Amino acid sequence: MAGVWPVAEIRAAEDRVRAGLPEGSLMARAARAIAVQARAMLGFGYGARVLLLVGSGDNGADALYAGAQLARRGIAVQAVAADPARVDGAALAALRRAGGRLIPLERAGDADLIVDGLLGIGASGPLRGALVPLVRHASDSPAPVLAIDLPSGVDPDTGAVAGPAVRADVTVCMGALKPGLLVGAGRLHAGRLLVVDLGLHAELAGLTELAQPMIRRLDEDEIAAALLEPGPDDDKYTRGVVGVAAGSQAYPGAAQLCVGSARLGGVGAVRYAGHAAHEVVRRWPEVLVTETVAEAGRVQAWVVGPGLGSTSDAVKSLRGVLGSDVPAVVDADGLNLLVERRQLLSDRGAATVLTPHDREFERLFGPVGTDRIAAARRAAAESGAVVLLKGYATVVAEPDGHCYLNPTGTAALATAGSGDVLAGLTGSLLAAGIQPGLAAATAAYLHGAAGARAAQDGPVVASDLLPALRAELAALTT
């Protein structure tokens, strides 16, 4: 399990760990890890050329100490400083002793690797002053980029990028994951993530005295563990039945896609209620169909909304689902109908999962803004529902503030019908008995992984996600 920690908590944990160690040893550990990764990226040693971009804080000092280690191995190391008068003196002396040089940007030659040591967790606001041309230099260079702790220009807590920012191939993250590496534009800028163990995690757990970190990123093993496998005593009812109230005469495809994925989340059966019953049963003969939610019979969770439209029948379906005493996923048209009917949420006894994209979110809760985690948390607290805020990195927030940041996904998932598949899958995981926040996070993970899998074979349309989901589930559970 990977905890993700706000900068203030990481700093507090670092201070405690540092207090119990000899001076400089944390930074030495950081520098070693950076140098090892730099050499791995170079693929060769002697004669390679490395350019360090050096800021005025400890991020810059990390770069200089790592550069010193590289220079000792015969690598030609040049350093350019944002402000030469404010670089860490001891770190610069170490680089010079090892044969590295501080030069003005104009004299920087071609490099085989650029190390971004401009800003780490001390960053605040958009890049200022001399940092901007240095970041431009990195963007214009064909050399791969290793970012120390965080790509400079990315907000450590939110991932927001408000101006020029480093695009890293690899980010060597110090001690603990920061939200900015996993969410918003920051995720795109971070590239591949490696976390260096600085002994912070015990301190972080102790500081917060929480059973679970407030923000988490689930890994493959946790997803596999969340998926409940049927036992020998299970039948179709004990495994859970999911109800789908989606699609309409105008949008029968949304019903087919939503039901298509609802079949895959480990339930024993799927019930469909709506005006696309004919199309659903033609595509998926195993599904039990009715015209209305009231006629559908017992289910353990509902999905309502995809392709539902805004007719009086659509409103009836929404009321029927939210009036039930089982967990429900509300997506797409269901969310739009909720805007004028917020009472339906506050009257609920059972759990609700809302799955908005940004525009749907804005209609219900106001603008998302640059802090996607804070936005999802605010909406969850306000609505009492689990809020799954879709995006390149999907955020799932629970009403008490616990969050999951989804690590999977691909831009290829921004395609019509993709959300219908996500909603159906979330509903079936709920019906199978998984807790709402975990069900939403698991669905986002599987959906993202299925998208990436499907994208390997070419352009992705939503129907492709169904076989890819099956393959993903098989890979996880066998």
Ligand SMILES: NC(=O)C1=CN([C@@H]2O[C@H](COP(=O)(O)OP(=O)(O)OC[C@H]3O[C@@H](n4cnc5c(N)ncnc54)[C@H](O)[C@@H]3O)[C@@H](O)[C@H]2O)[C@@H](O)CC1
């Ligand atoms: N504290 C520790 O024990 C450790 C810290 N480490 C490194 O230290 C880093 C944090 O160091 P610092 O706290 O010195 O902070 P940073 O090195 O991130 O930068 C702080 C400096 O940048 C300037 N700055 C902030 N935002 C700016 C902006 N938008 N434009 C231009 N300048 C800006 C500030 O005025 C300040 O001088 C971590 O990210 C990590 O790389 C590691 O060495 C591991 C150990």
Ligand SMILES: [K+]
């Ligand atoms: K950096």
